Amino acid sequence: MVAAQQFPGCDASAALLEQVNQALVSATPLRIQGGNSKAFLGRPVSGEVLDSRAHRGIVSYDPTELVVTVRAGTPLTELEAALDAAGQMLTCEAPHFGAAATVGGMLAVGLSGPRRPWSGAVRDMVLGTRLITGHGKHLRFGGEVMKNVAGYDLSRLLAGSYGCLGLITEVSLKVLPKPRACLSLSLQLDCATALTKLAEWGQQPLPISAASHSGGVLQLRLEGGEGSVAAARERLGGEQLDSGYWADLNEQRLDFFADPRPLWRLSVPINAGVLSLPGEQLLDWAGAQRWLKSDADAASIRAIASAAGGHASCFTTGVCDSPFQPLAAPLLRYHRQLKAQLDPKGIFNPGRLYAQL
Structure with missing residues (x-):
């Protein structure tokens, strides 16, 4: 078996842990920040900036095991480039919303791209994490292999937590090979017909990996083996679409978002x-x-x-x-209990998700 690759980086976890412990002593709120590309999401947070970007680098990557472990401050583009060089990818297709986007930010907001219904969300890629908690401890949850199920739930809870549960310092992710063939199509269909067709095609072995609709046009992406993509192309018809459309949709660069x-x-x-x-x-x-x-x-x-x-x-x-x-009362109670367990003094991103947290 090929040994896991090691990549240059910087382990700044000790400095981050020290800043958290100082904040706990002084009861100072912390505003967690990476590339700041997703700062517009959620409620505004006041507090001392806790910047994760110094803690960066791919810790290990073994393409034969389909697992990568990476520090949270690592630029998302850096991780994607390393995976691409090995012919692999993050299937969740997380949006960047800016060139400075980090891996920690990807996990914290938990947003997934057009491939989501067919390949899973960000949380489905997570095998394990490391987290600095509101107890001033640096803990590890889960593992670095797909057969290790211990800690899955807590690691995945961090996806979409917006930094309210602690500072994510490291994450191990499942990766998959890139598809051999990819083709995008556009079909002139009204919304009702498009949704009916998509429901019908969803019950059939078609290699669809993305589907959107706007302005009376259905856009489809086909991915898989060359034969299956070609057969689906012949069956579905339509006009060929520039494959860059999906990145523009994912990064909200289409005219619709203007x-x-x-x-x-x-x-x-x-x-x-x-x-x-x-x-x-x-x-x-x-x-x-x-x-x-x-x-x-x-x-x-x-x-x-x-x-x-x-x-x-x-x-x-x-x-x-x-x-x-807004959350229903029972769900809000669970959120508060989880917050109290991991961040009892409420110093991490207070109010980012909800005013009550």
Whole structure:
């Protein structure tokens, strides 16, 4: 077996742990920051900056084992370049929202790209983590091999925690080989027909790895073996689409996102069907994720999302006090209990997710 590769970097965990312990003594709130590319998400945080970028580098990478362990301050582009050189990738296709995006930020916000319904979310890639907690301890959860199930739940809880549970210092991730063939298509279909077709194709062995709809056009990405992609291309028809479309969608560079109205993200069941939303929509994840540009109030948008069995988050700063959909009382209680266990003094990103946390 090929030995795991070692990469240059810097282990700044001791300095980070010292800063956390000083903050605990003085009861100083900490605002965790990496590349700051996702600072616009969530509620604003006041506190002393805890910068993770000095703690960087790929700790180990064994392509034969499909596992990479990397420090949280590592630029996401650096990790992706190392994987690409070995013909592998992070299947979650996490958005960057800026050249300075870090691996820790990717895990903390837990956002996934167009491949999400077919290949899993960020949390599904996580095998283990290291975390500096509000007890002033540097702990390890999970492991570095896919068969090690110990600690899975806590490691995955960090995905989408927005730094409220502690400072992520290291993560071990599952990676997979890049597909041999990739082709993108566009088909002229209205929204209702597109959703019906996607539901039908979802029951068939088609190599679809991304599906979005806007402006009366369904965009599809096919990935897999050359034969299966070619056969699907012949069956589905349509026009060939520039493959760069998916990166532009993922990084919110499409014309749709330039609309000055507030941006909302709705997460709904994949079978939710056409939703009558106030504004302009772009469907992603075969309909499970809906982007909305709208001046409507938060309560109205969230009522529609809730009626469809989902929830809505605001991606535009200052539109509402709670960018994330308010939690039901039982869920809020669980969040508070978890926060109290890992960060009893409440120093990490206080209020970033919810005012009560």
